[in-house]
Amino acid sequence: MGGTLRVESQLGLGSSFTFSITLPKASAEQRAAALAPPPATTPSHRAVRGRRVLLAEDNPVSAEVAQLLLAAHGVRVDVAVSGPAALDLFAANTYDAVLMDIQMPGMNGLEVSARLRAHPNAVRAATPILALTANAFRADADKYRAAGLNDTLAKPYVEAELLAKLAALLGEPLPE
Numbered sequence: 001m002g003g004t005l006r007v008e009s010q011l012g013l014g015s016s017f018t019f020s021i022t023l024p025k026a027s028a029e030q031r032a033a034a035l036a037p038p039p040a041t042t043p044s045h046r047a048v049r050g051r052r053v054l055l056a057e058d059n060p061v062s063a064e065v066a067q068l069l070l071a072a073h074g075v076r077v078d079v080a081v082s083g084p085a086a087l088d089l090f091a092a093n094t095y096d097a098v099l100m101d102i103q104m105p106g107m108n109g110l111e112v113s114a115r116l117r118a119h120p121n122a123v124r125a126a127t128p129i130l131a132l133t134a135n136a137f138r139a140d141a142d143k144y145r146a147a148g149l150n151d152t153l154a155k156p157y158v159e160a161e162l163l164a165k166l167a168a169l170l171g172e173p174l175p176e
Helices: 028-035 043-048 060-071 083-092 111-118 138-146 160-170
Strands: 004-010 014-020 052-056 076-080 097-101 129-133 151-154
Touching: 004 060, 014 028, 014 043, 014 097, 028 160, 043 160, 060 076, 083 097, 083 111, 097 111, 097 160, 111 129, 129 160, 138 151, 151 160
Parallel strands: 052 076, 052 097, 097 129, 129 151
Antiparallel strands: 004 014
16 A cells, blocks of 8 residues: 554563555545435434433543444433443433443442342333443353343444344334
């Protein structure tokens, strides 16, 4: 591609890899198409539109990515940056689903989920919970299900997979 690759390494300190390439400039049409949200044409996209979810995520970049992705498909998202904040939002609002980061400081996603499952209103206690985690091993997924979470999605996730899992958890038939 006519570029350069540079490697710097120091024993015991690590390595740094950089590259540089020159790419052709995109036309205004191509830039607009790349920035436009994808059309909501799949059943998963239509099934999540108009839903409200609680996103418990302490990483601001991960929270913003998920929020923008879901908002582009008509999902209303409330973000909690900690376990206690998630519990407060859940107590104050009704959600169609909860997207739960497992590794949060102070109160992890499993502890928060246990508290949500103990809600005095049985319908709210049964709100679907999707674990968002970097731990993608089968044993971890089994542990999360045993703790009351409905499904698991490994980070980093693909947009279509998040939408499909969310639509499946909502338990309604997908539109044709």
